[in-house]
Amino acid sequence: MAENEENPQNTESNPIFLNNLTLQSIFEYPILIQHLQSTLPSVSTTIQSPNRQHHSLDTSSSSSLLLMPSWSLSPSLPYIGVKIVTSFPQNSFRNLPGIHATYLLFDSITGKTLTLMDGTELTLWRTSCISALASKFLSRENSQVLVMIGAGSLASHLIKAHLSVRPNLTKVIIWNRTLDKARNLVKKLQEEEELGNVSFEHGETLEEIIGLGDIVSCATSSETAMVKGEKLKEGAHLDLVGSFTPSMKECDDEAIRRGRVFVDDEAALVEAGELVGAFERGVVLPGDVCGRLVDLITDEKIGRTSFKELTVFKSVGSAVVDIVSAQFVYQTYLHDKTL
Numbered sequence: 393m394a395e396n397e398e399n400p401q402n403t404e405s406n407p408i409f410l411n412n413l414t415l416q417s418i419f420e421y422p423i424l425i426q427h428l429q430s431t432l433p434s435v436s437t438t439i440q441s442p443n444r445q446h447h448s449l450d451t452s453s454s455s456s457l458l459l460m461p462s463w464s465l466s467p468s469l470p471y472i473g474v475k476i477v478t479s480f481p482q483n484s485f486r487n488l489p490g491i492h493a494t495y496l497l498f499d500s501i502t503g504k505t506l507t508l509m510d511g512t513e514l515t516l517w518r519t520s521c522i523s524a525l526a527s528k529f530l531s532r533e534n535s536q537v538l539v540m541i542g543a544g545s546l547a548s549h550l551i552k553a554h555l556s557v558r559p560n561l562t563k564v565i566i567w568n569r570t571l572d573k574a575r576n577l578v579k580k581l582q583e584e585e586e587l588g589n590v591s592f593e594h595g596e597t598l599e600e601i602i603g604l605g606d607i608v609s610c611a612t613s614s615e616t617a618m619v620k621g622e623k624l625k626e627g628a629h630l631d632l633v634g635s636f637t638p639s640m641k642e643c644d645d646e647a648i649r650r651g652r653v654f655v656d657d658e659a660a661l662v663e664a665g666e667l668v669g670a671f672e673r674g675v676v677l678p679g680d681v682c683g684r685l686v687d688l689i690t691d692e693k694i695g696r697t698s699f700k701e702l703t704v705f706k707s708v709g710s711a712v713v714d715i716v717s718a719q720f721v722y723q724t725y726l727h728d729k730t731l
Contacts, residue, residue, distance in 0.1 A: 407508050408506065409507070409508050410507055410509040414510075415517070416513065418720075421520070432685070432686055435464065435466060435469050436686050438464055438465045439715060441460075443659065444460050444659065444711070445458065454615075458479065459474065460474065460709070461473070462712060462715045471506075472503075473496065474496045475494070475515075481613040491546075493514070493515050494510070495510075497715075506722060507718075507722050509721060514718060519546060520554075523550055523609065525685065526656070527607060529695030529696065530654065530705055531607050531629035532699065533558070536561060537563045537564075538555075538558075538563070538564045538605060538608075539595070539609070541598065541609065542568060543576070544611060550611055551564055554631075555587070563590070563591045563592075563593070564591070565594070566578055567601060574594035575594050578592045606627070606629070610634055614642055615640050617641055617643055617647075619647055621648070626700050628703075630643065630651060630704045632664070637663060639665055640665045641669060645670050652704065653667070653676070653680070653706065654703070654705050656707035657708065657709075660706050685705075
């Protein structure tokens with residue numbers, strides 16, 4: 393490993409291992425958001441990304457194994473990537489993260505393994521930054537209150553990413569089924585000096601706090617609707633992160649019916665329970681979905697069109713975003729090692 397780190401571009405070296413601390417030292421929310429905004433439009437059409445493979449491991453506990461491969465046809469992005477993910481929702485009762493992942497990056501010219509990195513950390517950063525990037529186009533610029541539903545490992549990343557694009561946010565209210573987890577996250581965030589101008593508090597009754605949010609972000613593994621559309625305030629932006637199978641959902645049909653819905657990837661139309669269920673019940677049609685994140689970035693689709701409208705962003709996770717984020721990590725690491 394020492395030889396790798398001294399000469400990371402040595403073609404004879406073993407793959408570089410990049411752990412969570414290394415990724416944390418490389419990533420910054422504004423920088424990754426900007427990288428995704430500037431890179432995704434140019435590479436999204438040149439990256440091959442088969443449908444995510446989803447294998448149920450235990451029907452009684454909803455545990456699953458996911459494989460997310462992608463490869464680039466562009467010389468500017470000479471990589472092949474595969475993310476291997478395990479989802480164990482019951483880990484919340486073990487005080488463990490529900491998602492664990494590893495990411496492998498290969499040279500697309502030689503097939504050589506370049507790096508093995510902490511896919512869990514990669515997923516936390518890329519997921520939160522994609523939500524924040526969508527919020528730049530869909531939430532109101534003067535948004536002041538963020539309601540965070542869920543207090544797992546992704547919650548703090550989502551909060552900080554949203555704060556980085558909406559600096560007018562002054563209050564964050566956190567709700568979790570296990571109240572102590574919400575309290576603990578509030579305490580942790582209150583102790584971070586760079587967040588000193590933001591008020592953090594926990595909410596005890598979800599239905600009472602949803603209507604306070606200018607932005608409502610959800611990161612849960614729920615299979616029953618947490619967000620009732622009728623409770624959302626006029627002009628709110630709803631950010632749905634947790635579901636990635638048709639059986640999972642974080643909001644009800646009314647939220648989808650009321651909102652102008654955008655997705656991170658077309659896979660959301662067949663994977664996200666909120667959308668699949670709404671299509672099946674005839675609440676909305678697939679054609680009613682307004683567009684993808686890339687459409688917002690390139691101005692092919694208009695984001696928020698009025699102060700009063702409700703906007704919804706549904707992400708299920710994209711292998712395209714994974715490989716672009718992994719590229720950023722790997723190339724930044726090589727650059728820093730040569731300085």
